[in-house]
Amino acid sequence: xxxxxxxxxxxxxxxxxxxxxxxxxxxxxxxxxxxxxxxxxxxxxxxxxxxxxxxxxxxxxxxxxxxxxxxxxxxxxxxxxxxxxxxxxxxxxxxxxxxxxxxxxxxxxxxxxxxxxxxxxxxxxxxxxxxxxxxxxxxxxxxxxxxxxxxxxxxxxxxxxxxxxxxxxxxxxxxxxxxxxxxxxxxxxxxxxxxxxxxxxxxxxxxxxxxxxxxxxxxxxxxxxxxxxxxxxxxxxxxxxxxxxxxxxxxxxxxxxxxxxxxxxxxxxxxxxxxxxxxxxxxxxxxxxxxxxxxxxxxxxxxxxxxxxxxxxxxxxxxxxxxxxxxxxxxxx
Amino acid sequence: xxxxxxxxxxxxxxxxxxxxxxxxxxxxxxxxxxxxxxxxxxxxxxxxxxxxxxxxxxxxxxxxxxxxxxxxxxxxxxxxxxxxxxxxxxx
Numbered sequence: 001x002x003x004x005x006x007x008x009x010x011x012x013x014x015x016x017x018x019x020x021x022x023x024x025x026x027x028x029x030x031x032x033x034x035x036x037x038x039x040x041x042x043x044x045x046x047x048x049x050x051x052x053x054x055x056x057x058x059x060x061x062x063x064x065x066x067x068x069x070x071x072x073x074x075x076x077x078x079x080x081x082x083x084x085x086x087x088x089x090x091x092x093x094x095x096x097x098x099x100x101x102x103x104x105x106x107x108x109x110x111x112x113x114x115x116x117x118x119x120x121x122x123x124x125x126x127x128x129x130x131x132x133x134x135x136x137x138x139x140x141x142x143x144x145x146x147x148x149x150x151x152x153x154x155x156x157x158x159x160x161x162x163x164x165x166x167x168x169x170x171x172x173x174x175x176x177x178x179x180x181x182x183x184x185x186x187x188x189x190x191x192x193x194x195x196x197x198x199x200x201x202x203x204x205x206x207x208x209x210x211x212x213x214x215x216x217x218x219x220x221x222x223x224x225x226x227x228x229x230x231x232x233x234x235x236x237x238x239x240x241x242x243x244x245x246x247x248x249x250x251x252x253x254x255x256x257x258x259x260x261x262x263x264x265x266x267x268x269x270x271x272x273x274x275x276x277x278x279x280x281x282x283x284x285x286x287x288x289x290x291x292x293x294x295x296x297x298x299x300x301x302x303x304x305x306x307x308x309x310x311x312x313x314x315x316x317x318x319x320x321x322x323x324x325x326x327x328x329x330x331x332x333x
Numbered sequence: 334x335x336x337x338x339x340x341x342x343x344x345x346x347x348x349x350x351x352x353x354x355x356x357x358x359x360x361x362x363x364x365x366x367x368x369x370x371x372x373x374x375x376x377x378x379x380x381x382x383x384x385x386x387x388x389x390x391x392x393x394x395x396x397x398x399x400x401x402x403x404x405x406x407x408x409x410x411x412x413x414x415x416x417x418x419x420x421x422x423x424x
Contacts, residue, residue, distance in 0.1 A: 116390075116417055116418060116419065116420060118420070137340075137417050137418070138340040138341065138351070138418075139340075139341055140340070143341070226342070226377070227341075227343075227345070228340070228388075228418060229388060231420070236342075239341075239345075259386075263387070314420065315388060315390070315419045315420075318387050319387070
């Protein structure tokens with residue numbers, strides 16, 4: 001029997017920990033870590049798996065962290081000042097985070113988004129009052145990046161571009177928050193950190209912090225197995241504009257996950273763990289189980305970037321019951 | 334003969350072309366013709382049972398074939414076909 005990492009907390013302790021804050025921005029970070037206990041059936045008892053629920057951030061995703069850091073640094077450095085508009089290219093979650101933060105701090109926000117991102121994301125961004133500029137869906141997120149560059153060239157003085165793919169503050173946000181949280185929440189027992197690559201910010205920043213604390217902690221990235229994939233938010237590096245903040249040499253391993261395997265894991269997480277998450281969480285969990293099967297002991301921590309409510313209208317849920325035999329909840333894939 | 338718009342991830346099969354010509358009276362026949370011209374492209378669009386993969390959308394004149402007759406959707410001269418990834422990668 002593995003020793004418990006987190007003791008049960010009393011009601012009084014939990015109540016004392018409840019936050020009272022001045023701004024919704026004070027709620028970014030400090031997300032809960034939940035143990036995955038059912039999908040781990042059959043694994044050695046010395047192997048434990050935890051997922052960090054980034055959907056608990058106020059904007060609903062891990063992207064609140066880098067978005068807030070990049071905007072605050074922009075203000076401090078003078079690059080973002082009153083009268084300027086925040087602009088960036090995004091496939092959704094960063095857009096939601098920027099729209100939320102821009103609204104609170106009083107800056108207009110314009111976002112270049114491929115028109116094939118999920119309807120829910122577009123609606124949330126619009127609900128925060130941000131302006132959406134659509135790019136060609138056939139060109140994907142790289143098309144949005146290029147379209148955003150063109151807009152900036154025309155009116156460089158009008159805009160502040162956080163530039164999540166190239167801004168070191170993206171990595172720094174995770175170095176300063178996600179990394180320490182993971183280390184603290186596992187009381188330093190984390191042995192493997194696993195995260196998907198979108199911009200690379202999460203894996204780079206968290207990985208750097210954890211390596212400094214303990215160089216033996218393995219840092220493992222997850223990416224789609226093909227250029228044409230259905231894992232919203234993740235990037236297939238070999239066929240993409242490689243983000244400037246992404247340094248593959250800092251990784252110990254990279255695991256490719258198929259869209260179908262990730263989708264199947266999304267269904268299992270909802271049915272067996274009660275966690276309704278997005279596709280990128282499914283991809284991460286699939287990779288984690290593959291790693292876990294090769295271990296006798298270890299504490300694997302992964303990141304679930306968001307919850308699944310933003311994807312209910314997407315093809316993810318088309319025909320999902322056919323993929324599993326309902327009743328005993330055994331999956332056919 | 335119809336024009337088919339090809340998304341970036343599939344352009345490695347079309348020698349970089351973002352639009353190609355193809356023949357067929359139905360979407361199914363069109364897929365076969367695309368495979369004949371660009372070997373390997375069909376299995377990226379369709380799964381082993383022949384169905385269009387869930388993360389790919391095929392549009393005929395702007396309408397998703399899932400809401401038409403799927404692979405049996407008729408195609409006529411001059412129709413515009415688009416193969417579009419159902420999602421966008423990259424945050």
